Structure formats: C-alpha cells, structure tokens
Amino acid sequence: MRTFELTRPTAIGDALEHHGARDAFIGGGTNLIDLVKLGVMRPEQVVDINGLGLDDIETLDDGRVSIGARVSNADLARDDRIMRDYPVLSQALLSGASTSLRNMATTAGNVMQRTRCPYFRDTAMPCNKRSPGSGCSALTGINRNHAVLGGSEACIAVHPSDMCVAMAAIGGTVVLEGRKGQREVPFADFHLLPERHPEKEHDLHDDEMITHVILDAPQAGAASNYLKLRDRASYEFALASCAAILTLDGDTVSSVRLALGGVATKPWRALDAEAALVGMEATTDSFEHAAVLAFQGAVPQSGNAFKVTLGQQAIVRSLRDAARALKAQGDRS
Amino acid sequence: MSDQTLGAGPKRIDGRLKVTGQATYTADHQLDNKAHAYGVFSTISRGRITGLALEVARNMPGVIEIFHHGNFPALHHTPSSMAGGNKVEETRLPFEDERIYYDGQFVALVVAERFDQARAAAQAVTVRYEEETPRANLEQGLTAHGTREGKGNHSRGNAKQAFESGTHRMEATYTTPVETHNPMEMHATLAHWPNGRLQVFESSQGVVQQKGAMAKIFNLAPHKVEVISTFIGSGFGSKLWMWPHAVAAAAASREIGRPVELVVPRSQMFTTTGHRPETKQTLKLATDEQGRLVALSHHSISNTSCTDQYVETCGSVTKSLYSCDNVSVDHRTTQVNRGTPTSMRAPGAAPGLFALESAVDEMALAAGIDPLTFRLDQFADRDESQDLPFSSNHIRETAERAAERFGWHQRNPKIKSMREGREIIGYGMAACNWEALKRPCDAHVALRADGTVYASCATQDIGTGTYTIVAQTLVELTGVPFERIEVELGDTSYPKGPISGGSWTTATTLPAIAEATRHAIMELKTRAVRSGGPFDGVDVASLNFENGVLSHNGKQMSFAEVLSSMKLANAEGDAHTEGADTSKYSYRSFGTHFVEVRWDPLLANLRVARVVSAIDVGRVMNEKTARNQVEGAIVMGLGMAMFEHTEYDPRTARVVNNNYAEYLVPVHADQPEIDVILLDYPDTAFNEFGARGIGEIGITGLAAAVANAVYHATGIRVRDLPITKERLMAGA
Ligand SMILES: Cc1cc2nc3c(=O)[nH]c(=O)nc-3n(C[C@H](O)[C@H](O)[C@H](O)COP(=O)(O)OP(=O)(O)OC[C@H]3O[C@@H](n4cnc5c(N)ncnc54)[C@H](O)[C@@H]3O)c2cc1C
Numbered sequence A: 001m002r003t004f005e006l007t008r009p010t011a012i013g014d015a016l017e018h019h020g021a022r023d024a025f026i027g028g029g030t031n032l033i034d035l036v037k038l039g040v041m042r043p044e045q046v047v048d049i050n051g052l053g054l055d056d057i058e059t060l061d062d063g064r065v066s067i068g069a070r071v072s073n074a075d076l077a078r079d080d081r082i083m084r085d086y087p088v089l090s091q092a093l094l095s096g097a098s099t100s101l102r103n104m105a106t107t108a109g110n111v112m113q114r115t116r117c118p119y120f121r122d123t124a125m126p127c128n129k130r131s132p133g134s135g136c137s138a139l140t141g142i143n144r145n146h147a148v149l150g151g152s153e154a155c156i157a158v159h160p161s162d163m164c165v166a167m168a169a170i171g172g173t174v175v176l177e178g179r180k181g182q183r184e185v186p187f188a189d190f191h192l193l194p195e196r197h198p199e200k201e202h203d204l205h206d207d208e209m210i211t212h213v214i215l216d217a218p219q220a221g222a223a224s225n226y227l228k229l230r231d232r233a234s235y236e237f238a239l240a241s242c243a244a245i246l247t248l249d250g251d252t253v254s255s256v257r258l259a260l261g262g263v264a265t266k267p268w269r270a271l272d273a274e275a276a277l278v279g280m281e282a283t284t285d286s287f288e289h290a291a292v293l294a295f296q297g298a299v300p301q302s303g304n305a306f307k308v309t310l311g312q313q314a315i316v317r318s319l320r321d322a323a324r325a326l327k328a329q330g331d332r333s
Numbered sequence B: 001m002s003d004q005t006l007g008a009g010p011k012r013i014d015g016r017l018k019v020t021g022q023a024t025y026t027a028d029h030q031l032d033n034k035a036h037a038y039g040v041f042s043t044i045s046r047g048r049i050t051g052l053a054l055e056v057a058r059n060m061p062g063v064i065e066i067f068h069h070g071n072f073p074a075l076h077h078t079p080s081s082m083a084g085g086n087k088v089e090e091t092r093l094p095f096e097d098e099r100i101y102y103d104g105q106f107v108a109l110v111v112a113e114r115f116d117q118a119r120a121a122a123q124a125v126t127v128r129y130e131e132e133t134p135r136a137n138l139e140q141g142l143t144a145h146g147t148r149e150g151k152g153n154h155s156r157g158n159a160k161q162a163f164e165s166g167t168h169r170m171e172a173t174y175t176t177p178v179e180t181h182n183p184m185e186m187h188a189t190l191a192h193w194p195n196g197r198l199q200v201f202e203s204s205q206g207v208v209q210q211k212g213a214m215a216k217i218f219n220l221a222p223h224k225v226e227v228i229s230t231f232i233g234s235g236f237g238s239k240l241w242m243w244p245h246a247v248a249a250a251a252a253s254r255e256i257g258r259p260v261e262l263v264v265p266r267s268q269m270f271t272t273t274g275h276r277p278e279t280k281q282t283l284k285l286a287t288d289e290q291g292r293l294v295a296l297s298h299h300s301i302s303n304t305s306c307t308d309q310y311v312e313t314c315g316s317v318t319k320s321l322y323s324c325d326n327v328s329v330d331h332r333t334t335q336v337n338r339g340t341p342t343s344m345r346a347p348g349a350a351p352g353l354f355a356l357e358s359a360v361d362e363m364a365l366a367a368g369i370d371p372l373t374f375r376l377d378q379f380a381d382r383d384e385s386q387d388l389p390f391s392s393n394h395i396r397e398t399a400e401r402a403a404e405r406f407g408w409h410q411r412n413p414k415i416k417s418m419r420e421g422r423e424i425i426g427y428g429m430a431a432c433n434w435e436a437l438k439r440p441c442d443a444h445v446a447l448r449a450d451g452t453v454y455a456s457c458a459t460q461d462i463g464t465g466t467y468t469i470v471a472q473t474l475v476e477l478t479g480v481p482f483e484r485i486e487v488e489l490g491d492t493s494y495p496k497g498p499i500s501g502g503s504w505t506t507a508t509t510l511p512a513i514a515e516a517t518r519h520a521i522m523e524l525k526t527r528a529v530r531s532g533g534p535f536d537g538v539d540v541a542s543l544n545f546e547n548g549v550l551s552h553n554g555k556q557m558s559f560a561e562v563l564s565s566m567k568l569a570n571a572e573g574d575a576h577t578e579g580a581d582t583s584k585y586s587y588r589s590f591g592t593h594f595v596e597v598r599w600d601p602l603l604a605n606l607r608v609a610r611v612v613s614a615i616d617v618g619r620v621m622n623e624k625t626a627r628n629q630v631e632g633a634i635v636m637g638l639g640m641a642m643f644e645h646t647e648y649d650p651r652t653a654r655v656v657n658n659n660y661a662e663y664l665v666p667v668h669a670d671q672p673e674i675d676v677i678l679l680d681y682p683d684t685a686f687n688e689f690g691a692r693g694i695g696e697i698g699i700t701g702l703a704a705a706v707a708n709a710v711y712h713a714t715g716i717r718v719r720d721l722p723i724t725k726e727r728l729m730a731g732a
C-alpha cells in the first residue's frame, strides 16, 4: 500500500482547492481503501469529505428530495421519507453489502464505487479500465459476473451498485461542485458507457466533487419494487437486479420505470421496455414481452449467457409484484 | 452425572476468553523488538525469475532486509514423514531457487519495522519473469502430463466383468472444483531465536509435526525447537502441516537477529497454504434383476502440484459402505501449476461421497427402487474391503430415524411433483461416513496442593472444544469442578499429542489424559500411605479416592490437604497410550442426511430449506460441541454443494476470486433449519470412552443429498459442483 497525504477540510471550497487530478475524495473508504491496498488506486492525496457537512436529507420546494453526499447508506435506507416515498431505494440499499459496510458507506461513495471485475482488481493482469490500452482480460477470461448490456470491445465490467439502480429508476440529478461553480447532471447521464475509454467512468471533472444527489419528486399512486438475484441469500453483489416503479390506470400501465443492475456496465434504464409497456394491459404476457425487449441488444459472454434469462426473470417478477401491490391497494380503496 | 462430566454439554471453558478478546492468537503475541515481514508473491504460475528490482523498496521507510532466492540462507529439506513427526505438504523450501511452480509462490520477503512499511515495500518490488505456459486446471494437466499412480487403491472380485453382465447399469462422471479452506484466522507465524533456540508461535493444527519439520529444516536438535499454538481461529486442514511462510519467517528472524512476524494475507491463503484439489470421478454401478449391487467401480483423478504428490482419496468410503462382491477403487493424480493441495475437512470422503452417493441415487432410480430402501438393503454389515467386522455400526438406525423425523415417506417420488406456492420442493438423501482413528499420545496430569488439577498435552484446540473435553475428563475422574481445572494445550514443551485432524483428537487425547490422571491419583495414594503421611500404613488398594477426597475407614482428607500436610507441591502422572489395534475391527463412523431443497424456476433461485441428519459417532462426549461440529459441517457441506469454487484463470492459472466477497461461503441467510440426531452408542472396542471423532463426518454426503434433492425438484442431474443457477437454467 502506497502512502498518501490525508487532508481533512471543513469547507467545500478548501476541499476543492486541495483536490487535484491525482487525488481522491474519501467518504466511508470501503471501496477506496480496498483498492489502494491492492495498488489499483494510487492517490497522492486523499481528501476527506467527512468534515463538510453534506449529511442532510431535505425535501426541496419543488418536491424533489436532496441527499447529501455524506449520508450513509444505512441512514438513507432507514429515513422515514425514503421508506415512505421511495421504498425502492430503501430496498435496494438494504439488499447491498452488509450492515457494517452500509454504516460506513456514503451516498457519493456508492455512486462512485468501482467495478468488482477481478482483473481490474489484479494489477498483474491487463485491464483497459485500470491501465488504458492494456487490453481486457475478461472478454476472453472468466466473465460470469460481467455485463451483457452496455459493454464494448474495450470493457464489459458491471457497475456493482444496487443503490444506483433504484436511483436510475426514480430519476434525478447528481449535483457537482467544482472550482468553476456548481452544475447538475441528470442521473442517467452521470455514469458513462465504457465505449473506447472505460477508464472514464463519470461525467465528473478532476476539480469537481459530488455534493448531493437529488431525486425526482415521488410519483403519486405508484408501486415499486427492487428485486435482487444472486447465488447466496445475502451479502453478495447482484447477478441481476431490477428496480420497477409502476402506475396503473385500471388494468392498463399508465407509466413505468425500469432499471437493471448486475447485468450492465452502468445503472441501466430499460427505456425500450418501458415504452412498450405504457398503454398495455398489466399482464404477465406484457411483462414478458417487455423483458425480452430490455435484453434485445444483449451481448452475452462465454460465462454469463444465463444473465439474460435471469435479468428477464427479475423484470417480470418485479413488475408482477408491483402490479399486484397496486391491484391490492385498488381493491382495498 | 454433573453438568461438567463427559456426555454432558458444558460450555467451552475458553469461551469467555475468546469473546472478550483475551485469547491470544498468534499475531497477538508481543515480543520486544518484533519486526514484520510481508511477502512478494509471484504473479505468474510457471517459469523462472530473471530479475528482481529491489532498490526502491530497500530505500523505503522502515525496511530492514529483503530476502529472495539470491540471498536466502541455505536450509535443508525435511523427510516429511508423519510417523517421523516432521511432515509438511510442500517439501520445496521458500526461495530455494528461481523456479516458479504456482501463482502466489513467495518470490521475496520484505522485513520492516512495521507491518504497513513491510507491505508498502513489498508492493514496490518488481520482478521480471520468463514465463512458460502454465497448466491451469485438471484438463490442462491431463493433456500435458497424463496421470500418475495415486494411493489407497482397492480391488475385490471383478468389477469390470460384473458391470458388463449387470441388469441395471449406471455410468457417470462427476467433478468437484478446488475449494479453499478460508478459516477466519489467517495463517501466521511469529518466530524468534532466544539463546540459539527457535521458538515459533504459529496458527497450527499440529505443533509436534511443525517442531519436527523445523528441526530438520534448520538442522537443530529437536529439543531446540518449540512451537506454540494456544488458540487457533480454525484451520479445516490447512493448518495441519507447516507451509513455506513459517520457514521464511523463522529464517528471516535468525538472519536479522530479531523476532519476525509474518501474517499470510487473505489473497495468498488461496495460493500458498493448500487447497482441496479438483477432482474428476467416474462411477460405474450395476445391479442384478432384484436391484442388488453386483459391481461398483470408482476411479478418480485429482490435481496435485508440480512440486509434490498429494492424493485425494475419493474412493476411500466406496470400499466399505455397501455390500458388493465386485469393487474397484482407483486414485490417480495429474500435475497442475497450483500450490500443493492438502487435507480439507473430510479429505477424499467429501468429494468422494458427492460422487458415490449421487451415483447410488442414480442407480436406485435406474433400478426403480426408492433411494432409501436401496441403501437400507445394501449397507454393508462388515467391512468387506478388510474382511473385518465393524467395531460398532448403526447406520440403518441413522437412516430410519432421520427418515422418520424428516418425513421421507411423504415424498412423492415423481420429479417436480411437490410444490408450494412458486417453489418446487425436492427431497434427497445420502449416507455419510468417516474413518475412526486413534493415534499414540502422551499426557501429563497433576493434582496440586492448591486444590487444582492440571493437564497438559501438545495437541491443539482449533475451536472444536478440546480444552473443554479434556477438562470434562478430569472432572469425571477426579470430581474436581471446572473452576479448579487448568488445561494447557498447543505447545511442544508439553507431552507429545496428536495433530488436530482426521477427527482423531478426542479419541486419541482423552485416553492418555485419563491414564495420566489415574497415575496421578495412584501417586497421591502411594505418598499418602507412606510413613509420616496422613494415611500412614493403610493399604493403597483400600484407600478410596472420590470427588477429590481420599478416604479410609471414615477418615477423609481432600487431596489438597494431603499434599499440603506433606509439603508436596503435587502428585503427578504421566502416560503414554497406543493407537487403536486395527487388526480385529474396522472402525468407522456412520450417518445419513436428508435434505429439502426449494427451487423457484421463475427466479432461478435454489435454496436448501431443511436438513435432518442422524449421526453415529460412538459416545457423545459433549452434547454442545458435538452438535456444533455436525451443524457446522452441514453448513460447510451446503457451501460445497452450492457455492464454494476457487476459480483459476485458464490462461494464467491465477486465482480470480481470492477474497471473501467473491469466494462464496454460506451466510446466515442461507442457513436451513438443521436438525441433528446424535445416536450416542459407545464404541468401547475403540477406546475406554467409546468415542469416535465427530469433526468431519457431517460434511460427507451432504452435497450429494442436495444434488439428489435438486434432481427430484427439477429433473436435472447436476454432476459438477457447485450447483449454480445456470446449471439448472439450461433450456429455461
Ligand atoms: C464486501 C463488500 C460487499 C459489497 N456488496 C455490495 C452490494 O451488494 N451492493 C452494492 O451496491 N455495493 C456493495 N458494496 C460496495 C459498497 O456499497 C461501496 O463500497 C460503498 O457504497 C462505497 O462508499 P464509501 O463511502 O465507502 O466510498 P469510498 O470508498 O469512500 O469512495 C469510493 C469512491 O468514491 C469517490 N468519492 C467519495 N466521495 C466522493 C465525492 N463526494 N465526490 C466524488 N467522489 C467521491 C472516492 O474517491 C472513491 O473513488 C460492497 C462492498 C464490499 C467491500
């Protein structure tokens, strides 16, 4: 493990002042320190964001909800408003990692967490993301856990976050602050596809940090669901997951948001599937049709063809459960 | 019976120390002037080192010395004999030459003032290699090297001919992957050389063997080496035999003249401290028209390393579990570029019974017979491989009682026929089996003037409860309660004890402890009747000892009073007990598992919902620790069935999932409902307590029971572990 300077600023301005291209912010450190120990990340300076406040969850005037960069995954999952208005987010958070990790992990850190691709983590192996131009070891290696959606010839690494899948479904923005000021990037655009530059993962400049994530206002009358499929029952990254937010007009789908995890190189909105569902009857047939559409462009690798089926199953079950919940509410009212 | 005697279920006497953090594990020991070592590990799996760039590392803060093949002291090989007390699994010494045989091999060792400094400098060492194409798995090994003769083969009758002429036949190949032990406590060594003697703290399941091996390697008289392992955060077999890190630490300490501590990082616990090898097993079974087994052959190949021969004896149980006239068991190995394999909980039997008990299920179904009935009809009544009676065998009772408790008879044998909600239910069963061994052992016991009883033996408590059952033995024989008992284990300065392995620690250690206790009591009596003693002139034979009190004709005195009155510190007893006589009986333990799985086809989700196991291990010495061993082994068996799988990159032979996040073992949420029935029939032909071992048997057969249940639920016969979703999704 290389040594680094640790800076603990108490104002955002100072934090940005201190932070250069070779530096890293640290939230909970559960991802950063692991990768520093492995020699995968080699920051010269680590800027601690824990003295900066940024730990509030606030409802804005327009109904949106702003989450400070430092809010822990545990606090966010257990927040009353989140549990009431964005249950899908709470479920996604609680399905991730373990209690002790969620206590440490921050919202910004979770958004920024790096892939679990084993070759990314092994500095003796070629990896375009870690060492641009060196090649991708996963394409011809062990790739059971890799992406079937959004990959490129340069990289097929999965974005491992559960939280981000729920956020992708909810919609929102990532608030960035840099030396030149503040900007908001739509959540869907913040994570980048690997294309030819898998090393560039975010729409984030070297001098910027995440200060907040803002969620779109909650959708009235919606039911939602986060379903995570994996090998063991807990404490494992997703093989496939689905966040679904559904509204019905009678038996007809009036709106739907679908996001996928574990199968794609970034938190993945299944826009084609959403479009096909709107106006359709909420039946298993429609859901299955949508699930097929969601994976239409899938490129399975030698070890992960099953993820296409698994992802489709996650979509169908999520939608069915959400539809069932809405119908049950309808029956009660 | 008090709640502390044998057979009761008292809590572990070291439990409080452990949960309050007062138990000192190897890396907790503090020695003045301790330096820390960290390895540089090879990143290729086959080839040679052509250059080492050390300058940067050498100049980093705190660095004391960097060892490698160019400057490592010349040492000796150990003959590696278990009987000689100097066995290791990997005979090659660290830094012996520039050759690389496996990923994660030590190529350099950085010693520094602090751990973080040693690690930082180790990461700054760059190594140049000339790389050769490695053999990354069993298939590649077979292509490159073919196979070698193994050991433990057996043949009776003519299995080939009988198979050809059988009425119902089954033939199939089963595979099991490499598994890594992954005990919680990482391997660690703390070595120093006070006054030219070598003292080593090690997380070890076998201090006596390590002492012998160290003495050979460093060319020291045996009494100049001491190995200490007071507490161990488990080992599962990986800590039975010393690995290269311990030699590296001891040599480094001698060279720099300071204590050196070396903790093997988790990632390298996947490379340089052993693994359960990959196996490929072909089973051929045939029955006659009535469904009686007429042929049974079990041929297996497992991987060994390029430096040593390790044989996974998959057919060890196949020889004797079922009655069959024509049996052929054969073990072969092939060399791959991996560190040397070693015993992992129930070596041989764990992968072997996955294959055998899956095959028996397939055979029963092919013959149209219920798998339980098939087994009950054909379990052997004597050990046909050795032509000896079993000392004690209640396997039919285990099967019947567990079947009853489980509800096997409610099973609808039709595939996919049992459902609840979205899930399909599958029932499966399998036998479990493990050999019972007892080795020679020495022990020391003292009744002390302060009223306490002391025992010592150079065996270890690896978390299984050895401290506790030794104390229970003392309670039973002296009547003195736990509070006044002191047990010391895990130090080669105590009398020679067994390795903590093979499920033989209990059966081996307790008879020696008991014998030493009786000698101590006799010593006490002999002293007491001497002239001037409190029982002067009394006939020793008529002197009674009970509950810590000597009595004769109404006169009573506690042993403490007796000793104090004579100004004696203690009355001591030493004992040596022999191994079991294996010429008259075959000693084995038996059991049966019943498993319920639940398969949700629309989510491709498999879970084990329920396990009922009945186990016949002779007398149960401690209800709590015994049950704990079986339950733990069942959970580990579930991991074997569904999760555990060390993955090697097929191009580089490097381990890909070398951490706890990606090497999956069951977590709490995976635990099924577990119901263990302990039969508790003392096997007095085996030892005076009638106890066989219980540490390993529970894992055997479990994976087969799961696979058999999965077949019942899905119609898919999984012959390759682990049973992952994708194997069940074929065509889904
Ligand atoms: C064993 C294990 C299992 C896990 N399982 C799961 C799982 O099942 N599901 C899941 O979703 N996650 C899982 N995780 C990942 C976990 O969610 C992340 O490690 C965690 O969310 C990261 O948050 P952190 O605050 O600790 O980030 P840090 O480690 O502090 O930082 C992570 C990255 O974010 C950057 N960063 C931090 N703050 C900012 C900021 N304000 N602006 C810009 N950049 C910033 C850092 O520089 C670093 O690159 C697991 C992790 C482990 C170790």
Ligand code: SF4
Residues within 6 Å of the ligand: A115, A117, A118, A119, A120, A126, A127, A128, A129, A130, A135, A136, A137, A138, A139, A154, A155, A156, A157, A198
């Ligand atoms: S998939 Fe991406 S992260 Fe993994 S090896 Fe290829 S380039 Fe690197």
